[in-house]
Amino acid sequence: MRFDANLKWLFTELPFESRFDAAAAAGFEGVEYPNPYDHDPAVLAGRLREAGLEQVLINTPPGADACRADGFREGFAQAMEYALALGSGLVHVRAGALPEGVSRERAEARLVANLAWAAGQSRGSGVRLVLEAQNHRDSPGCVLRTQAQAAAVAEALDADHVGVLFDLYHAQVDEGDLVTKVRELLPYTFHYQVADPPGRHEPGTGEIGWRAVFGAIRESGYRGWIGCEYEPQGRTIDGLGWIEELAG
Ligand SMILES: O=C(O)C(=O)[C@H](O)CO
Numbered sequence: 001m002r003f004d005a006n007l008k009w010l011f012t013e014l015p016f017e018s019r020f021d022a023a024a025a026a027g028f029e030g031v032e033y034p035n036p037y038d039h040d041p042a043v044l045a046g047r048l049r050e051a052g053l054e055q056v057l058i059n060t061p062p063g064a065d066a067c068r069a070d071g072f073r074e075g076f077a078q079a080m081e082y083a084l085a086l087g088s089g090l091v092h093v094r095a096g097a098l099p100e101g102v103s104r105e106r107a108e109a110r111l112v113a114n115l116a117w118a119a120g121q122s123r124g125s126g127v128r129l130v131l132e133a134q135n136h137r138d139s140p141g142c143v144l145r146t147q148a149q150a151a152a153v154a155e156a157l158d159a160d161h162v163g164v165l166f167d168l169y170h171a172q173v174d175e176g177d178l179v180t181k182v183r184e185l186l187p188y189t190f191h192y193q194v195a196d197p198p199g200r201h202e203p204g205t206g207e208i209g210w211r212a213v214f215g216a217i218r219e220s221g222y223r224g225w226i227g228c229e230y231e232p233q234g235r236t237i238d239g240l241g242w243i244e245e246l247a248g
């Protein structure tokens, strides 16, 4: 299994631009971070190249949520520019939270319409789009609430480059039954993220049965990346033993 380092969450002992070398030195071959937009893409591409890292995932910019009527298209265009400049194979298209005064049905319809447009814009680019359901506690009002809903939206778009970012932390907080969901969602899953509830720290620090979950992922034949999106309990490097212990 291939784990990548989320540089928003890992190696925060260091300034952002130094986290690339730290991730590579710790043995990671890929990185993800949600928000590259405060940085020059050429500088980030240089950091990736020098550290020998692959850019795995970025998000659409904050505020450019797919459930909103305004701002989505400009934000998505910027995300595509960065994805192509960084060689990011995945863009997480943020669904966003239900806007005030807008019904759930209306927000879901906008989400699908915006995604259909984004799927058309990115078709043939080599960049794949992913949708992430987030739990009610960390992301109140998130329009995508369950893994099944995210998969149903991806399926309705009928575009083979749109799939699901299955965040096992969010899924455990609101849903559980992870092994079954790993098996059921396999055709839609383009990316995983890991953290252990309730603390959102390293796998093995909380309530998830990681040996069973990683076993199911391995047996499924999944070949993509698994993003480490957790808050280390101590120094990042001191907390990486779980990879060998639980997933090795
Ligand atoms: O909150 C999460 O789990 C995410 O993956 C978001 O994309 C973070 O930006």
Ligand SMILES: [Mg+2]
Residues within 6 Å of the ligand: 132, 167, 193, 229
């Ligand atoms: Mg996540």
